[in-house]
Amino acid sequence: MQAIRLARPQISLRRLATTAQVPTSGPSSVTASVIPLSNVEAQWENMSKSEQAVVHRQLEELQKKDWKTLSMDEKKAAYYVAFGPHGPRAPVSPPGQGLKVFLSTLGLVGVAGLVSMAIRSQAPPPPKTITREWEEAANERGLEAKMNPISGISSEGYSGKGFVVSK
Secondary structure: OHHHHHHOOOOOHHHHHHOOOOOOOOHHHHHOOOOOHHHHHHHHHHOOHHHHHHHHHHHHHHHOOOHHHOOHHHHHHHHHHHHOOOHHHOOOOOOOHHHHHHHHHHHHHHHHHHHHHHHHHOOOOOOHHHOHHHHHHHHHHHHHOOOOOOOOOOOOOOOOOOOOOOO
């Protein structure tokens, strides 16, 4: 920090004559805050970036002290600045958005169901080979032809359904 101060150009005498310089000291100027620390949560979003930085620096200095000596407002302000819902922790969606998404999804699933029913109503009837009678007839033909005699329908002690899959 000293190198930056030394590298700055010197203020001209004319400027010194027209403006009063405010002395800046280290930690003692930190106690003057932009807003009271009891109101940080309400004012944080309305503050400029520089004001937020001043409050942040002030709270850093306060946290270097013993935490038992800090007031409850100072502890709450420090917690809010560190972990509050601002910056990257700001909520992505506004309150009530979950219900809106749920109802929209429910509506889209309903529309998809209606479209599916409309398409199925226009489809031709199922083929005659899917009926139970046809599948039982296929079982009888398999027995007559001695189909799969080792482990299939024409094996000894077979107790499966064979070709019957429809209810």
